[in-house]
Structure formats: C-alpha cells, structure tokens
Amino acid sequence: MPKADTKLRPVLRIDFPPEDRLGRGKILLLELIRETGSISAAGRAMDMSYRRAWLLVDALNRMFSEPAVESQRGGRQGGGAALTAFGEALIERFRTMEEKARAAISDDLGWLEAARADVTPRQPLPTRGRG
Numbered sequence: 001m002p003k004a005d006t007k008l009r010p011v012l013r014i015d016f017p018p019e020d021r022l023g024r025g026k027i028l029l030l031e032l033i034r035e036t037g038s039i040s041a042a043g044r045a046m047d048m049s050y051r052r053a054w055l056l057v058d059a060l061n062r063m064f065s066e067p068a069v070e071s072q073r074g075g076r077q078g079g080g081a082a083l084t085a086f087g088e089a090l091i092e093r094f095r096t097m098e099e100k101a102r103a104a105i106s107d108d109l110g111w112l113e114a115a116r117a118d119v120t121p122r123q124p125l126p127t128r129g130r131g
Helices: 024-036 039-045 051-064 085-104 106-115
Strands: 013-016 022-023 069-074 080-081
Touching: 022 024, 022 051, 024 039, 024 051, 024 080, 024 085, 039 051, 051 069, 080 085, 085 106
Parallel strands: none
Antiparallel strands: 013 022, 069 080
16 A cells, blocks of 8 residues: 655645635646546546536636636537636646745745654544443
C-alpha cells in the first residue's frame, strides 16, 4: 500500500460574495474537461455525477463575464466540451496564485511541520454504553 502524503499543504479558495467560490475542485474539473473534452468524463474522473459536474461548470460560467467552458455540438462522436481562452487563463492564474501562496508561507509551513506531533492514524475514541 503506498504511503499517504503527510506533508502540509495550503489549500487556496477564493470566496466571491455573496455565495460563489473558486477552489481546487472547480479548477481540477476544468483541467479534466481540457484533458477529456467532456464534462461527463471529467465528472466521472472526479467520482461525481454528470449533473454535479454540469452544475459546477454552469456556476463557473456564471461567475465571470466570460464563460470558462463551451459546449461543442454534433459530429460523429456527439458533442463535447472545451475550455475557452478565459478558462485556460483561469487555470493558469489559479495555479500561479497557489504557488505564490505556498511560497509566501513556506517558512511558516516549515515551522508548523517541525512542531507537528508524530503523524499516525488517529484511533476513534471508545464509545460508552448508556446506563
């Protein structure tokens, strides 16, 4: 069994008031759409339903003044999806922001890592019977 990654890593999420968010999940979905050419296949790769993947893409397209993903119609193999130039730029910018954030707090992450307790799977607390 491969050893689990135990290294600390920050997770970037941008909140757009009042309720929109942009984070690793939506960016990964965009990357998988670019790779597969399909919202359905990208969703399957992330173990989510087509409906959930489509709703996330729709949310992304509504968050910005330009769409990140466009549907492609027809052809012998049916339709598909492709990233727009804006979608490509969104991935690039987000990944750059992640790198900048990681670099900006690397000393603090090192301090946290050094202060961290031995990393072993936590055992659940014993349950007590009623009575």
